Amino acid sequence: MQKPLARNRFEPGDWVRVQKREPPPHCRTPSYTQGRIGQVAAFYGIFHDPEGMPANYDRPKQPLYRIKFEQTALWSDYTGALGDSVGVDIFEHWLEPAAAPAPRSTK
């Protein structure tokens, strides 16, 4: 068992982009979030990396976050209300820093 990472790289409020991996590995990161930008809504703690599960967790533990995506950032044709969002729990090794998106004009 490798040592867990000492601390989390991101804090609530940070903007992050979810990596897009081709071909998609067997993972917990839903494809609809891959390549998308969201905001860290919560840092939950350090958890087992489920991608190491088939090999008895022989991978370092990972910080786990709730990333909040605006629906309009996920689906270009979203017709619900502005402010509708999806919170998805994503492990740190899938995230990279991103610039805040330009504010959307309200219709």
Place this chain on the structure above:
Amino acid sequence: MKDHKDHPNPHPGRQPDKELSPQAMRLKAMIAVLIEKGVLTREQLDQEIEKFQGQPQNDGAKAVAHAWVDPDFKKRLLANPKRALSEIGLAPKPIISNDPENEHEAQLTVVENTDNLHHVTVCTLCSCYPQQLLGRPPDWYKSLVYRSRIVRDPRGVLDEFGLHIGKDVRIQLLDSTADLRFLVLPQRPKGTEKMSEEELAKLVTRDSMIGTGQPRTP
């Protein structure tokens, strides 16, 4: 129609194994291999099934009703659900413990609906759900249709459930993709001020704690 008991040569299509879907056959084969290799015993498997089937369905409703009558408890329930639940005699067993070396259990998180924020839970990957409080998830929760459509068109799907959320209310979907399970704390219905906690608990439906419904009104 003739009784199968008296039928000397049962119809091949009626034989139990032939009725299994490919998934069920694969499961059956997997169980046989795991038992044969000594990974688990039939008794352990039966115990696990019993544990799932014996789970109380109304513990979530009890917790919600208590939160409605006790604002301080509500704060504690939102901040630390596990500790708060143990205060009222609900000590849910861990959902997952697949790593004996390290305590590894899915954490319960309670999210509160308000006048301008409505939560809905889903597990787009499979069927993750706060089973300790709600029992086994309903079949529709596990269906590909719900899992794929609710993230894409939450308002349309909720309308089909008979739940219309006005556009002045934001919808936050929570996709349980990792180690957290979400329980929605619905809003207390109006006109229930004089009701007892026990009466209130009866208004709290399973769907209202998933976010696809509202509590019953008295």
